[in-house]
Amino acid sequence: MGVKNAAYVAADEAREIVALIGSGSDKVIPLLQEIQKRHNYLPEDLVEAVADEIKVPVADIYGVATFYSQFRFAPMGKHLIKVCKGTACHVQGADMLSSVLSEELGLDGEGTTSDMEFTMETVACLGCCSLAPVVMIDGKVFGKLTSSKVRKLIKGYRDGKN
Numbered sequence: 061m062g063v064k065n066a067a068y069v070a071a072d073e074a075r076e077i078v079a080l081i082g083s084g085s086d087k088v089i090p091l092l093q094e095i096q097k098r099h100n101y102l103p104e105d106l107v108e109a110v111a112d113e114i115k116v117p118v119a120d121i122y123g124v125a126t127f128y129s130q131f132r133f134a135p136m137g138k139h140l141i142k143v144c145k146g147t148a149c150h151v152q153g154a155d156m157l158s159s160v161l162s163e164e165l166g167l168d169g170e171g172t173t174s175d176m177e178f179t180m181e182t183v184a185c186l187g188c189c190s191l192a193p194v195v196m197i198d199g200k201v202f203g204k205l206t207s208s209k210v211r212k213l214i215k216g217y218r219d220g221k222n
């Protein structure tokens with residue numbers, strides 16, 4: 061039994077994805093969405109293999125992918141933390157939340173922790189300004205946060221309690 065190399069595996073998966081979604085330039089976005097749904101980001105070897113499969117230049121595919129903010133080009137942590145930097149949150153201490161989170165997570169600003177547990181990013185208004193300052197973790201909103209609340213929150217996720 062041979063061990064498949066990464067390119068072979070990507071080609072295999074690319075064929076599977078194209079069979080599912082279809083080919084043609086109008087399918088580029090659905091194809092990218094399917095890749096991201098499976099991997100949480102767009103692995104380079106898989107994007108190249110899909111480009112190959114549908115005979116579209118890989119540069120054109122990246123041209124589309126970079127246009128839409130929904131696509132990610134690097135692996136994401138298990139938990140996604142969105143720190144709101146909208147006006148209401150800014151006024152209520154969003155910068156403080158960001159620094160506490162960076163410190164807790166050992167990050168230099170936004171990014172993903174080395175253990176791949178958390179990805180932190182800043183976003184514009186999350187639509188719940190009365191709860192400012194707000195962060196969203198894995199789609200769940202946490203409002204009226206203070207530095208101690210946010211530290212507890214992260215500890216809860218680390219301990220698997222949230």
Ligand code: FES
Pocket residue numbers: 144145146147148149150184185186187188189190192194
């Ligand atoms: S400004 Fe943060 S939720 Fe609106």
